[in-house]
Amino acid sequence: MLAKLSNEIDEYTYNPKTDASAQEDYKSGVIQKDYSITDALIVAYEAAHAVDPSIEIIYDFEGLIVVTVSKKFQSDLQIGDVITEINGQSFTSLQDFEAKVIPLPANENINLKIKRGEEELVVQTQKRLNTKNQYILPFYYHEKITIDQDRTTPKFTISEDLHSTGSSGGAMMALAIYNALTEGDITKGKFIIGTGTIDLAGNVGPIGGIRQKIATACMYDVDIFFVGSADYDEAKAMYEEIKQRFKGGFQLIKVNNFQEILEELERLP
Structure with missing residues (x-):
C-alpha cells in the first residue's frame, strides 16, 4: 500500500520458489555485515600504514563464504558454508578460485570441499546460464578473512x-x-x-x-x-x-x- 502512494518506496512480489525467505535474507545480511566490517578494517589499516608504518594489520584467508544461493538451480550449498577446495584443489584468494572456475565446462558437476559449522563436507554444484547468457556458479560468495588481533597494531574491538x-x-x-x-x-x-x-x-x-x-x-x-x-x-x-x-x-x-x-x-x- 505505501509503495503505491509514494514513488520513493519500492515494492516487489515475493515468490517462495525463487526468492529467499526472511530468515535466509537475515542470515545473508548478517554475513554481509560481518565481512563488510572485516574488509573496512583491512582497507583502513592498510591505508593508514602508508602514512604511519607502525600501524599494521595481519590476516589470513580462510576460503570463500557462501552469501546467497540461487533457488532456481539445484545445489547442495547453504548460506554460511565456507568453500576451501574446488575439485580437490585448494586456492589462495577469490581471484585464484575464479581462475579455476573459468575453464570448467557448464552443466557438469563441480566438487566443492566446504566447512559447515564443525563439519567438513564435499558438495556439488554446476555452472549455469544466467540472464546475461553467461555461465556462472549459482551462488554468491565473498572472501572469508580472519584478522590476527594479537599481531595487529593498534588493537581494536568490534x-x-x-x-x-x-x-x-x-x-x-x-x-x-x-x-x-x-x-x-x-x-x-x-x-x-x-x-x-x-x-x-x-x-x-x-x-x-x-x-x-x-x-x-x-x-x-x-x-x-x-x-x-x-x-x-x-x-x-x-x-x-x-x-x-x-x-x-x-x-x-x-x-x-x-x-x-x-x-x-x-x-x-
Missing part, C-alpha cells in the same frame, strides 16, 4: 551492539576507522556521509536503495555525500529532483575506490 545487516556501509566504515587511526581529522569538521560497499582492494561497490538514501540525506545539514560510480547517476537524478524541497544542500561526489575518498577529503580547505 561492538557487539551492531544490529544492522548488509554491506552498504563498508566505505564509510573504512573512512571512520582510518580517521581514528591517523592523526588529525581528515574530514576537517565537515558533516560527511555516503554509501557503498568496500572490498579488500578498496573498491567502492554498488548498493541498493540509493534513492531512499539520498532522500534521507537531504533531511540533514550534510556537507558531502560520497557515492560509488555504479550508483552515481541514479543518486544525482534523485538529488536534483528533491533538493529544492530542503534548505541548503550538499556536494555529491562520485568515487571509485577508498583512495579517491581520501584524496577528495585532503583537497578540502
